[in-house]
Amino acid sequence: MDDIARRTVSKLSWRLLPLLMVSYFIAYLDRVNLGFAGASMSKDLGFTSTVFGSAAGIFFVAYFLLEVPSNLALERFGARRWIARIMLSWGLLSAVQAGVGGATSFNLVRFLLGAAEAGFFPGVIFYLTLWFPGAYRARIVGWFMFAVPISTVIGSPISGYILNMEGAMGLHGWQWLFILEALPALVLAGVVLAYLPDGPADAKWLTSEERQWLTTRLAAERRNREALHAISWAQSLRNWRVIAMGFIYMGITVPLYGLGFFLPQIIKGFGGLGNVEVGFVNAFPYLVGAIAMLLWSRASDARRERKAFLLIPLACIFVGLVAAANIAAPVPKMAAVTLAAFGIFSALPVFWTFPTAILSGVAAAAGIAWINAIGNLGGYIGPTIFGMLRDRMGNDVFAVMFLALLSVLAFVLVLAIGHDARAEQAQQVPVRA
Numbered sequence: 001m002d003d004i005a006r007r008t009v010s011k012l013s014w015r016l017l018p019l020l021m022v023s024y025f026i027a028y029l030d031r032v033n034l035g036f037a038g039a040s041m042s043k044d045l046g047f048t049s050t051v052f053g054s055a056a057g058i059f060f061v062a063y064f065l066l067e068v069p070s071n072l073a074l075e076r077f078g079a080r081r082w083i084a085r086i087m088l089s090w091g092l093l094s095a096v097q098a099g100v101g102g103a104t105s106f107n108l109v110r111f112l113l114g115a116a117e118a119g120f121f122p123g124v125i126f127y128l129t130l131w132f133p134g135a136y137r138a139r140i141v142g143w144f145m146f147a148v149p150i151s152t153v154i155g156s157p158i159s160g161y162i163l164n165m166e167g168a169m170g171l172h173g174w175q176w177l178f179i180l181e182a183l184p185a186l187v188l189a190g191v192v193l194a195y196l197p198d199g200p201a202d203a204k205w206l207t208s209e210e211r212q213w214l215t216t217r218l219a220a221e222r223r224n225r226e227a228l229h230a231i232s233w234a235q236s237l238r239n240w241r242v243i244a245m246g247f248i249y250m251g252i253t254v255p256l257y258g259l260g261f262f263l264p265q266i267i268k269g270f271g272g273l274g275n276v277e278v279g280f281v282n283a284f285p286y287l288v289g290a291i292a293m294l295l296w297s298r299a300s301d302a303r304r305e306r307k308a309f310l311l312i313p314l315a316c317i318f319v320g321l322v323a324a325a326n327i328a329a330p331v332p333k334m335a336a337v338t339l340a341a342f343g344i345f346s347a348l349p350v351f352w353t354f355p356t357a358i359l360s361g362v363a364a365a366a367g368i369a370w371i372n373a374i375g376n377l378g379g380y381i382g383p384t385i386f387g388m389l390r391d392r393m394g395n396d397v398f399a400v401m402f403l404a405l406l407s408v409l410a411f412v413l414v415l416a417i418g419h420d421a422r423a424e425q426a427q428q429v430p431v432r433a
Helices: 002-045 049-077 079-099 103-117 120-129 134-145 147-163 173-195 208-228 233-238 240-268 275-303 307-325 330-351 361-376 378-393 397-417 421-426
Strands: none
Touching (some): 002 049, 002 079, 002 120, 002 134, 002 147, 002 208, 049 079, 049 240, 049 361, 049 378, 079 120, 134 147, 134 275, 134 330, 147 173, 147 240, 147 275, 147 330, 233 240, 233 361, 240 275, 240 307, 240 330, 240 361, 240 378, 240 397, 275 307, 307 330, 361 378, 378 397
């Protein structure tokens, strides 16, 4: 049984994860390239940090409103068609950002972009539950979310080079950034439509023995979860643990997006660095986070421990950000930011084992989307309040401290809700570290 489990999961990983990772890489790059466009865009269009932060965050208001409907549509129409639709619409709107001329048009396009992308991330998290047994889920989500830090590691220097296209064909560098980095999403929409299977029944590349093992294993896990937590999709939206998980996720996303949108500007403020140099310096904390994400999620699966593996990264976020807020020297400040990045990216895949351990079927589609929607309100709250504090105080100290406080909220909530050990044990499959 161990052999067929390893063989099947290996096949699933190689067939599904590369396309999903590349898609999320492009999605996240299109979401946060605004951070690189920010300094020159704000200068050209006369935006204050408050205006910029508010427009950056309004993306997540639309995201919040449409997450659950989008995920329910994915569950109904199938992942292949719905994810392709999301990618096509977000690619088009990402490019349209190059045409904004003021605060009103900027806010409108960012709102529409959030509406277009709503459902992609929670849709993929739900999609992965249709394929991978629970005992493998932290590392699988870790590989999928590896695209987040890697999009910055690779995208930061590329964005720096694109910004240096200032004046080419009469366009600003930040306009070229939005246009060129939107093109891959349009191409990938067609690849997803042609390649991505909706579920194990469409996986012709699995042998009958592998397909039988997979469907039997997933069905047994689903029965066990529903015996412990039998709730409908509507009940999942009112469930206190689901809502609390949304606020835990917010405690991770607020630091993630706050730094994502403003760290390049903070680094630019060190002085003496061009666009490309800023890109490389900005990439370093994300490189450390990418490595930590894979190793930490694998260790969590191997030890079958979730709670401690979430609490430790949350503590690292707090310590790293408090230190970064109170240090002015560039090198130690970036070291503190790197500790916070370790915490952020180590926490993300382990966090997503919590809801997938208790939710199944349509309730999982709705519940995961609801958690992601609440959490991603942090994408609005973080940049908006960060920008306001930065403008009012004239420095980054209180803004970064605000990000740190949200990780404390997440830490307390993890202690409050714990992790359902019965649900975790109900879906265990032998795993080799």
